[in-house]
Amino acid sequence: DFSRDCPKCGASVETLVHALKDRQTARTILTLGGLDGRLLNKDYPYCIDWIEDVICFLDKKVVADFITTLSDSWNNRNNYVFRGKEEEARVIWDRAKSLCQDFRIHNLINKPVVPMTPTLKKWEKPLCRTVKINFDVTVFNNKTCFGVIVCDSNGFVLGGGGDFKEEDMTVEWAELYAFEEGLKIAPSLNIANAIFETNCSIKWANRSCNKVVDFMCKYAIINNCNLVFGMDYPREIHDF
Incomplete structure (x- = not known):
């Protein structure tokens, strides 16, 4: 024993x-x-x-x-x-x-294997005459909730809000949903210059990588039309 x-x-x-x-x-x-x-x-x-x-x-x-x-x-x-x-x-x-x-x-x-890079963890004021719109989203219990806050260059709160959908989204789509709601708030407050800020990772593509959608923008303007298509897309897209 x-x-x-x-x-x-x-x-x-x-x-x-x-x-x-x-x-x-x-x-x-x-x-x-x-x-x-x-x-x-x-x-x-x-x-x-x-x-x-x-x-x-x-x-x-x-x-x-x-x-x-x-x-x-x-x-x-x-x-x-x-x-x-x-x-x-x-x-x-x-x-x-x-x-x-x-x-x-x-x-x-010795340098650390994983270098510690100091990060600024406080809200930064936007440039003068510019408004900053912060937005974030949470997905929980098959619900998607978002929050938006709008502040001017002095840090004063101009507005904001929050809402939820009875819908379960992926994180990427949920962040896009919150961004869309933030865009709706900007014109309602007569905001001319705005900076949108979130903790979501965004990849910016230069114009050469976005030739097709750039063409579609011009195509819609020249033909004065709403461009929505499926498999029957315009033949001009083949040129890209």
């Missing part, structure tokens, strides 16, 4: 908090690391409660060192359980300290 007692000190029912904090070797490692006695002497029913208190007490850089120390302490415990070998607390602490230092040096002299 598998025993749940602590293999080192014989404590009944070894818990995670006991293995990482209360076991003598683990406690010595944490003490060498300078962990505050209040975080070592207090009893915790669950390990997550103890770690939460530690994270709230320490700053971000020290928390990273703390997690590294816990990892080395846990590996040392496993070596004792499965191999019958356990290193001294000072050796474990020196290894954890060296590893943390190596990580710091690596982070200072």
Whole structure:
């Protein structure tokens, strides 16, 4: 039968908090690391409660060192359980300290694999005499909901609104629907110059990539007609 007692000190029912904090070797490692006695002497029913208190007490850089120390302490415990070998607390602490230092040096002299590009996460005022129309959409429970807000160059709200459809759309079509509703608001507020802003990704195509639709615009104007077709499209399209 598998025993749940602590293999080192014989404590009944070894818990995670006991293995990482209360076991003598683990406690010595944490003490060498300078962990505050209040975080070592207090009893915790669950390990997550103890770690939460530690994270709230320490700053971000020290928390990273703390997690590294816990990892080395846990590996040392496993070596004792499965191999019958356990290193001294000072050796474990020196290894954890060296590893943390190596990580710091690596982070200072090497570029991150995924570079962090700072992004501006606040609303930006449009140019003078220009209105900004922000719109967004949400698809939930077979409903498509949109929201629109209109602000001038001073940040004052000129109008806005929201609505929903009893229809389940893809994200792309839903964003297009919200954009369409934003376009309807512009003339109702007599807006001459507007900037539309959303978090949807939009790909702009230059004129050479859009020759067919450019032709259809001119075709409709020259012939003064509404151009709607299916398979029976105008023969001129073949020229493109």
